[in-house]
Amino acid sequence: MRTIQGVGVSAGIAIGAIRVLDTADHAVERRVVDDSQAEVERFRTARDTAVSQLKQLRDKTAAEFGEGKAELFDTHQLMLQDPDYVESIEDLITQSKVNAEFAVNSTAEQFAAMFAAMDNSYMQARASDVKDVSRRVINVLEGKRGGAAADDEDGESHIILAEDLAPSETVQLDRAKVLGFVTAKGSANSHTAILARTMGLPAIIGIGDAFDPADDGHTAVIDGTSGLVFVDPDEKTLAEYRGRKAKYEEHMRLLQELKGKPTETKSGQKVRLYANIGRPSDVAAVLANDAEGIGLFRSEFLYLERGDYPTEEFQFEAYKEVAQRMGDRLVVIRTLDIGADKQVGYFNLEHEDNPALGYRAIRICLTRPEIFKVQLRALLRASVYGNIAIMLPMITSVQEVRDARKILEEVKEELRGEHIDFNEHIQVGIMIETPASVIMADELAAEVDFFSIGTNDLTQYTLACDRQNPNLGRFADPHSPAVLRMIKMATEAAHRHGIWCGICGELGADLSLTDKFLEIGLDELSVSPTSVLPLRDAIRNH
Ligand code: PEP
Ligand code: MG
Numbered sequence: 001m002r003t004i005q006g007v008g009v010s011a012g013i014a015i016g017a018i019r020v021l022d023t024a025d026h027a028v029e030r031r032v033v034d035d036s037q038a039e040v041e042r043f044r045t046a047r048d049t050a051v052s053q054l055k056q057l058r059d060k061t062a063a064e065f066g067e068g069k070a071e072l073f074d075t076h077q078l079m080l081q082d083p084d085y086v087e088s089i090e091d092l093i094t095q096s097k098v099n100a101e102f103a104v105n106s107t108a109e110q111f112a113a114m115f116a117a118m119d120n121s122y123m124q125a126r127a128s129d130v131k132d133v134s135r136r137v138i139n140v141l142e143g144k145r146g147g148a149a150a151d152d153e154d155g156e157s158h159i160i161l162a163e164d165l166a167p168s169e170t171v172q173l174d175r176a177k178v179l180g181f182v183t184a185k186g187s188a189n190s191h192t193a194i195l196a197r198t199m200g201l202p203a204i205i206g207i208g209d210a211f212d213p214a215d216d217g218h219t220a221v222i223d224g225t226s227g228l229v230f231v232d233p234d235e236k237t238l239a240e241y242r243g244r245k246a247k248y249e250e251h252m253r254l255l256q257e258l259k260g261k262p263t264e265t266k267s268g269q270k271v272r273l274y275a276n277i278g279r280p281s282d283v284a285a286v287l288a289n290d291a292e293g294i295g296l297f298r299s300e301f302l303y304l305e306r307g308d309y310p311t312e313e314f315q316f317e318a319y320k321e322v323a324q325r326m327g328d329r330l331v332v333i334r335t336l337d338i339g340a341d342k343q344v345g346y347f348n349l350e351h352e353d354n355p356a357l358g359y360r361a362i363r364i365c366l367t368r369p370e371i372f373k374v375q376l377r378a379l380l381r382a383s384v385y386g387n388i389a390i391m392l393p394m395i396t397s398v399q400e401v402r403d404a405r406k407i408l409e410e411v412k413e414e415l416r417g418e419h420i421d422f423n424e425h426i427q428v429g430i431m432i433e434t435p436a437s438v439i440m441a442d443e444l445a446a447e448v449d450f451f452s453i454g455t456n457d458l459t460q461y462t463l464a465c466d467r468q469n470p471n472l473g474r475f476a477d478p479h480s481p482a483v484l485r486m487i488k489m490a491t492e493a494a495h496r497h498g499i500w501c502g503i504c505g506e507l508g509a510d511l512s513l514t515d516k517f518l519e520i521g522l523d524e525l526s527v528s529p530t531s532v533l534p535l536r537d538a539i540r541n542h
Contacts, residue, residue, distance in 0.1 A: 004230075006182060014159055053136065161183075180222050433461070
């Protein structure tokens with residue numbers, strides 16, 4: 001048995017076989033081959049295997065998430081069958097007598113560079129796709145698993161072990177087949193960790209050098225609370241953790257009794273208890289955990305899952321579905337918060353030395369209004385199907401709010417001209433997640449209908465601690481009096497102007513701060529669906 005200490009970022013215990021996901025970039029070796037015809041055959045077989053993997057992935061995605069989300073895998077299959085692509089690889093093998101892996105990799109690099117240099121943003125976006133499908137073929141040639149998205153051939157559930165997982169890779173994980181995950185890198189407030197909590201999956205990050213790809217297929221026990229991983233557990237450990245798992249599940253079951261009960265302290269102070277989601281299918285967990293609304297729908301995940309800009313129609317359907325399923329309960333949809341750790345190839349964002357301080361979120365929307373308007377049209381059109389509110393991320397000034405509202409007004413005017421219905425009184429709020437927004441909270445409160453405090457970024461920017469950096473330890477402390485004072489200042493400013501103020505960052509679920517938040521007088525707390533009932537329990541016991 002090997003015991004590894006990582007950082008637990010999503011509670012729960014998982015016991016099962018490890019599946020190592022190959023997400024790292026590897027150098028591809030160049031070899032001289034004598035029999036180039038045999039090498040061409042080896043390439044063709046691997047290419048066919050990759051195409052059939054993509055076909056399966058396509059069908060699975062279509063069945064689980066709808067045709068729209070499956071389109072990407074159609075494009076990927078077509079790429080592998082593209083005559084120019086295939087010819088380039090086969091010519092390299094025969095003329096330069098190189099191995100298939102090298103020929104595929106060289107061709108991928110060449111095609112990616114060609115796509116990236118094109119004028120058309122659709123074609124530029126194909127650069128990352130061609131690399132992705134080529135990686136899949138190389139993995140097949142090297143006898144490894146397909147892509148990064150945990151496509152599983154054996155249908156078994158497993159614990160994912162990876163060097164690192166990008167948010168786009170995490171959203172593609174098949175939840176029904178994943179028991180939990182462990183990564184070598186990562187940080188507690190990264191979007192990957194947040195996604196694990198939304199998905200209710202036990203997760204551990206930061207195991208560092210203890211990451212060993214040879215653990216593939218071995219049994220493991222992971223405890224998402226303590227951060228412990230046991231590889232090849234002995235009988236005693238297995239028995240102990242089976243017991244703990246049963247206890248944890250019993251605790252979660254008992255919490256179910258709080259469903260339908262009011263979120264109210266013993267002295268009658270009420271707090272609205274909402275949940276955070278990343279995609280429409282998360283609504284099931286919101287309802288199962290009896291959240292009273294959705295306080296943060298991270299709409300950028302609709303963009304992350306795709307190979308190209310989601311259309312107005314695609315977004316409209318997604319927002320409408322969430323609004324309809326939530327009935328008259330409030331659904332706060334945050335406009336696109338792309339950039340920093342949430343990179344999308346087809347946006348072609350330039351490399352930045354400090355992406356968290358860079359071109360992201362509202363900054364992209366205000367400078368690329370053609371993208372912003374598509375989303376606003378979809379949001380407004382969906383607003384007649386439920387109780388939708390719009391929330392703007394990363395605000396630092398009153399001017400940004402006015403600029404965004406101006407674009408919103410233009411879109412409303414367009415819709416009126418087209419006789420398309422929308423909620424004329426839709427609430428517009430902002431995220432308070434920069435120190436500037438706290439300092440300007442009084443002026444900002446006069447412009448909007450609500451505040452929602454993003455403690456993940458607020459902690460990062462207040463303490464000057466990169467939220468992606470796992471080595472900052474005690475310096476990145478969201479309990480810092482500086483952060484808590486910021487929360488208090490923003491809440492008081494909101495109340496002075498008669499608007500409501502909530503928290504949608506991860507700190508909202510921190511039970512050691514629940515008393516403090518009640519004392520500050522926050523009106524709403526929005527947390528991952530699995531944190532709703534434990535938080536209701538804490539509030540009711542206050
Ligand atoms: C936050 O910053 O606290 C927040 C809720 O937004 P995100 O984590 O998506 O940046
Ligand atoms: Mg944020």
